[in-house]
Amino acid sequence: MILKTTHRVTGIGLLLLLGLNLNSCRKGDDDVTPGQQLTWFDSFGKALNDSLKAKSIGYGFVILEKGVVRASGSGGLKSRATEPEGEKAFTLDTKMHIASMSKTIATMAFLHLAAEKGLKTTDRIAPYLPPSWIKGENIGQITFRDLMTHRSGIIGLGNTCVNGAFSENIYPGFKQLIEKGVRTTNRGNYCYQNANFGLFRVLIPAILGYQFTGNDTTDDQQTQQRFIEYVQKNVFEKAGLTNVVANQPTSNPTYAYSYPASGITGWNPGNFTNTVGAYGWHLTPSEAGKLFATVLSTTDQSVLTTAWKDTLFTNRLGNFAGTTSTGPITYHDGWWFLKLAQYQGIRTIWMKFPDDVMAVLFVNALHSSRGNFPSDDGTDIVAYLSRAYTLTRQMKGGRQMAGRLILEHPEPH
Structure with missing residues (x-):
């Protein structure tokens, strides 16, 4: 049986979800060349960055088109003052367990x-x-x-x-x-x-x-x-990455936390060498963006030929499918947590949109009571990312429509 779920959200509702008005999206003053017209990629990145940085969690994301980085952002902490390592920023070069993205x-x-x-x-x-x-x-x-x-x-x-x-x-x-x-x-x-x-x-x-x-x-x-x-x-290595392992960097771990922040010491998930396969690989947001974009949204055939890429997508091998009001998506999300008094964990995803657009998003916190993406209204990472993309495209084109997301397998993976 194929389970299906439909999520609907109006343009105004999603603006509230993201916590900003995309019509007024712009980069920081130091990033904008006078007279430069912002692309919808800029708006997409701005939407994600403004929403995520308000949550006081560690995060990193990269948005690519045909393998070229078009927008990116990071913020928060990979390690807080409660940890032996002290406060350390979460950046695009922060290694983190990618969980079930490893299946792809x-x-x-x-x-x-x-x-x-x-x-x-x-x-x-x-x-x-x-x-x-x-x-x-x-x-x-x-x-x-x-x-x-x-x-x-x-x-x-x-x-x-x-x-x-x-x-x-x-x-x-x-x-x-x-x-x-x-x-x-x-x-x-x-x-x-x-x-x-x-x-x-x-x-x-x-x-x-x-x-x-x-x-x-x-x-x-x-x-x-x-x-x-x-x-x-x-x-x-064929995608241009080296030194990728199934373990945290020595003495430099990325901790998992709960959301909202509780002050509880973070959780270090540890070494996955003896379980790597279904999960376990550790990548940075930049590395993950490069890997999944190179293999799945460019003409590069070093890892997979065009025919094998078609096989992967057509037969849903190591990926899931969905449809939005702006076209089909494919993705694989990741989820890893420890539940004691509350959830502490991470949520990850790669998502391929139409026109060879690839987005990767990592966060190092889960909602303390629900154990999924740290949103305040129950929106999980798949809907969060796909809706941000859809609304950004629609508003950049001067249209505002009801967002619609249908997933074959909506459960966290």
Whole structure:
């Protein structure tokens, strides 16, 4: 079943949501050349910047057209006075866990490898699973495409289709899920599970020729290392990025907080090296903008050929789709949190708009009671970003229409 939701907001309502009047958007006096006409990109960036800086959270965003940066902004703190590191500004060069945006990166890595090895997305995964793992019911039917669209039939060890915990996204957890198998009634049905993409950390090394030893500790370490090296060499470096890892910078972490600010010490999510795949990569807003724009909204074919890009978008591999009043969008958001007395966490997203416009947005705080994007009216990050884009385009063109957003899978990812 495909879940759908429709969000409607009037132009005036969204102006209140963003906390500014886009008709009067302009850069700071030092940024404007006399007589220079502002573009709608300037207005888009101004809208986001003015709204986010009012929240006293750490944030960074980049807006690109065909891979060229057209607007950007950052503000707030990555580390507050409550932390051992003291106050540190959140900038466009701040490394942060990108959470489930990593799933698109796993997709890029697999499709790049599939092109090298002559594989199809409809090929089955079973030949590439460790020979010593017991394959449960219907595991032999699962394809790579099933994993990349969350239609494998994997619903977690709890049989509830609640996204699996950390224990299901480490090597022993994968082994348990494969042995458990999947029910015929679940095959082909959408069920968002980290394990679907986490398994690529095992599958990609196997496709590359890794010979499993049967020793779980050895195979776990070796597949982690080989997966990370493959993604670094064939995705990040081909997009012009170096030194991308699945861990916080040494002694320079980006903390996660709650919103509104409570004074509680921030949360350091730590090291994701042994779970990287479905989540875990750490990028800066600038790096993420460059990566997702280069691969997904330019003619560059270093990572993916045009045909494989079409496959990724057409089949919703590692991305989700939506429609707005100004055209279709594709995206993948990210969500990571700790909930004790309140939520502390991060929210991230890449979103591709019409005409090869790409936007990336990171924030290092979640609403303390809802655990999603730090808005005051319940608007989450997908609607927040897409509506800002839509209203900016409409008002720049002198039109004001009701905004309309339809998402196939509106839940946070």
